[in-house]
Amino acid sequence: MSASPERRLTFGELADEIEAFDALMAMDEGEWTDEAQAIYDGVVAQFATKADAMSAYVTERKDLIARLKARASEAAALAKRWDDHLKSLESYVILALDRAHMTDVSGEATRMRVQLSPPKLVITDDTLVLDLLPEELVHVIPEKVEIDAVAVKAALQRGDDIPWAELQRDRHIRYYANAPRSKAKQSTATKVAPTKKES
Numbered sequence: 001m002s003a004s005p006e007r008r009l010t011f012g013e014l015a016d017e018i019e020a021f022d023a024l025m026a027m028d029e030g031e032w033t034d035e036a037q038a039i040y041d042g043v044v045a046q047f048a049t050k051a052d053a054m055s056a057y058v059t060e061r062k063d064l065i066a067r068l069k070a071r072a073s074e075a076a077a078l079a080k081r082w083d084d085h086l087k088s089l090e091s092y093v094i095l096a097l098d099r100a101h102m103t104d105v106s107g108e109a110t111r112m113r114v115q116l117s118p119p120k121l122v123i124t125d126d127t128l129v130l131d132l133l134p135e136e137l138v139h140v141i142p143e144k145v146e147i148d149a150v151a152v153k154a155a156l157q158r159g160d161d162i163p164w165a166e167l168q169r170d171r172h173i174r175y176y177a178n179a180p181r182s183k184a185k186q187s188t189a190t191k192v193a194p195t196k197k198e199s
Helices: 011-027 034-099 149-158
Strands: 104-106 111-113
Touching (some): 011 034
Antiparallel strands (some): 104 111
């Protein structure tokens, strides 16, 4: 029976390995060996390879999301055009039936009939003075008071003291393409071995 392939470390597990090496180097008293450096370099190289794969995956997914959003926007616009077209067509059919003095037409396969929709309110006088209308026919919408985020941000950026607000910056990953590198420079970081203490 063939041996199962060795499991590759994940991005997080490689980060744990590098963190462990950092701790070892912090405790080292000048005994950091070339072998340890070689092992460390190998872990960093694997970490860089994983980073490449992660960047490629995220970039691909972002491109897919952008394409899906574009398709959704195009689909919404197309749906609206067809909806407007059908509304216009319905008005045309109703007008034609009115001219023919008919409200019901049956063909071999389908039937069309003019019917009334549920009632909707239409205000026919746009010069109404709302304050003069009976109270039972109006309702008051309270004035909405909210923080002006743009003004508060500008004030903080000017250096104004606003104790109940602050500017914060989230951390995010920026993905971009690197220039091609030679095989001798695949690692993105290298720890400098501590200098051996003088006895």
